[in-house]
Amino acid sequence: MNLLEPTRRAFALLAAGDPRLVEAIWLSFWTSLVAIAIIAPPAIALGFLLAKRRFPGQRAIVVLVQALLSFPTVVIGLVIYLLLSRRGPLGFMELLFTPTAIILGYTMIAFPILVVFTISAVQGADARIYETARCLGAGRVRASATTLREVRFGVLAAVVNGFGRVISEVGAAIMVGGNIEGLTRNIPTAIALETSKGDFAQGIALGLVLMTVALGVNIALALLQGRGGLR
Amino acid sequence: MMRSRLVALWLAALFPLCAAAAGLDIKMATTTSTDNSGLLQYLLPKYEAKCHCKVRYTAVGTGNAIKLGENGDVDMIMVHARAAEDKFVKEGHGVGRRDLMYNDFVIVGPHADPAHIHGMKDLDAALKKIKSANAVFVSRGDDSGTNKKELELWKAAGVDPKGANYLAIGQGMGQTLTVAGEKRGYTLTDRATYATYKDKTGLEIMVEGAKNLLNPYGVIAVNPKKYPSLNYKGAMAFIDWLTSPEGQSAIASYRPKGAQLFFPDYRN
Numbered sequence: 391m392n393l394l395e396p397t398r399r400a401f402a403l404l405a406a407g408d409p410r411l412v413e414a415i416w417l418s419f420w421t422s423l424v425a426i427a428i429i430a431p432p433a434i435a436l437g438f439l440l441a442k443r444r445f446p447g448q449r450a451i452v453v454l455v456q457a458l459l460s461f462p463t464v465v466i467g468l469v470i471y472l473l474l475s476r477r478g479p480l481g482f483m484e485l486l487f488t489p490t491a492i493i494l495g496y497t498m499i500a501f502p503i504l505v506v507f508t509i510s511a512v513q514g515a516d517a518r519i520y521e522t523a524r525c526l527g528a529g530r531v532r533a534s535a536t537t538l539r540e541v542r543f544g545v546l547a548a549v550v551n552g553f554g555r556v557i558s559e560v561g562a563a564i565m566v567g568g569n570i571e572g573l574t575r576n577i578p579t580a581i582a583l584e585t586s587k588g589d590f591a592q593g594i595a596l597g598l599v600l601m602t603v604a605l606g607v608n609i610a611l612a613l614l615q616g617r618g619g620l621r
Numbered sequence: 622m623m624r625s626r627l628v629a630l631w632l633a634a635l636f637p638l639c640a641a642a643a644g645l646d647i648k649m650a651t652t653t654s655t656d657n658s659g660l661l662q663y664l665l666p667k668y669e670a671k672c673h674c675k676v677r678y679t680a681v682g683t684g685n686a687i688k689l690g691e692n693g694d695v696d697m698i699m700v701h702a703r704a705a706e707d708k709f710v711k712e713g714h715g716v717g718r719r720d721l722m723y724n725d726f727v728i729v730g731p732h733a734d735p736a737h738i739h740g741m742k743d744l745d746a747a748l749k750k751i752k753s754a755n756a757v758f759v760s761r762g763d764d765s766g767t768n769k770k771e772l773e774l775w776k777a778a779g780v781d782p783k784g785a786n787y788l789a790i791g792q793g794m795g796q797t798l799t800v801a802g803e804k805r806g807y808t809l810t811d812r813a814t815y816a817t818y819k820d821k822t823g824l825e826i827m828v829e830g831a832k833n834l835l836n837p838y839g840v841i842a843v844n845p846k847k848y849p850s851l852n853y854k855g856a857m858a859f860i861d862w863l864t865s866p867e868g869q870s871a872i873a874s875y876r877p878k879g880a881q882l883f884f885p886d887y888r889n
Contacts (some may be wrong), residue, residue, distance in 0.1 A: 475803065476802070476803055486803050487803055569791050570788045570790050571788070571789040573788065575791070583792075586763070587763060587791075
């Protein structure tokens with residue numbers, strides 16, 4: 391198969407701002423960003439709590455969250471599908487095959503990543519920060535905020551990693567989103583479709599965008615971790 | 622002495638394997654509908670018992686099946702896209718196309734029937750009503766034979782279906798029916814796949830029996846002059862059987878759940 395020709399057409403499509411491409415790219419970005427914005431605050435708070443406090447069942451929760459990290463995304467897709475389907479308990483909300491369903495899937499996929507990364511960032515921080523803040527008269531919340539400030543690069547790395555994970559996710563997105571053109575067709579599901587149709591130029595163009603995003607995310611991650619490490 | 626006997630034994634054991642690999646098998650590319658509906662699983666054992674060969678098939682979209690024939694990856698194709706089939710023969714990829722059978726498409730939709738098309742006989746008018754009622758219509762949108770058919774029907778009705786409630790999902794028939802069920806929308810489907818998804822989706826038949834809802838299948842052997850290594854003889858023997866009275870009545874006798882899905886229509 392000649393790979394050069396579709397690749398050349400891929401760049402032409404990107405340069406021309408092909409509307410189908412732009413729609414898929416835009417959908418991928420906004421659903422990923424909204425999902426991360428929704429789930430980051432509770433996930434970071436939980437990660438902090440699990441790293442700092444000792445309470446009954448704490449270890450069990452940590453193990454559970456870590457197990458969720460390696461949970462197949464298609465199973466998450468299946469669970470959401472069953473919940474949102476017309477015959478499911480939340481069927482009356484008519485959310486299946488909408489961007490909202492995709493966002494819901496993304497939040498569930500990103501949640502354990504954010505929690506686990508936050509735990510390790512907080513545990514890696516000097517425990518004396520918290521104690522010093524307390525000694526200087528800060529309350530628990532204030533002392534926690536000070537610690538979070540000190541590990542902000544680690545926490546940001548968690549957020550960036552979560553974003554990189556959901557934007558490239560295909561299993562749950564195609565199951566609960568339905569891959570509807572102009573509504574729920576995002577970058578990864580469009581690549582899957584165009585390839586099955588034999589339209590490789592579209593697939594390559596979208597693949598390039600996704601790889602650029604992945605590269606950008608990882609460069610950002612490396613920079614953040616580098617700066618965090620210097621402190 | 623011992624060794625040469627072992628070699629002879631080994632050769633004897635190998636021989637039937639060689640014979641099997643020597644081209645008795647028939648490779649066929651076909652569409653998902655013949656496979657999903659269970660027709661091939663019903664039909665092939667009947668022929669295989671007769672010819673003492675195996676028919677190996679791959680079930681893909683019509684466009685893809687034709688591609689496999691063009692590339693000489695299969696000995697024959699069984700597809701439903703008349704214009705593309707004629708082009709396939711005209712360009713020298715295949716020889717001796719024959720009508721095999723037809724099944725039919727139906728328009729299905731939700732029980733509430735927001736466009737009020739239930740029982741209509743005039744397909745064009747029904748499509749116009751779906752559009753004017755701004756009802757949800759789910760399209761395969763995957764360039765498959767069914768998708769091409771759907772686009773032809775809209776064109777024939779003089780309606781541009783595009784709009785916020787026209788959902789092209791780029792997936793197979795089963796998934797399209799599932800989305801239509803969830804979105805309470807209409808869609809075009811082959812009767813066989815619909816029969817399987819009827820209970821799961823709650824969709825009902827809205828329009829059926831219109832002339833352009835017929836979906837004819839053809840069989841074509843891949844041109845042996847283009848790919849001499851193909852099993853042309855085997856493919857032609859299979860096509861002869863399919864279009865013989867015996868093969869044709871076998872197609873008609875396939876009635877899952879008591880309903881006939883495919884109607885033989887070969888004429889000399």
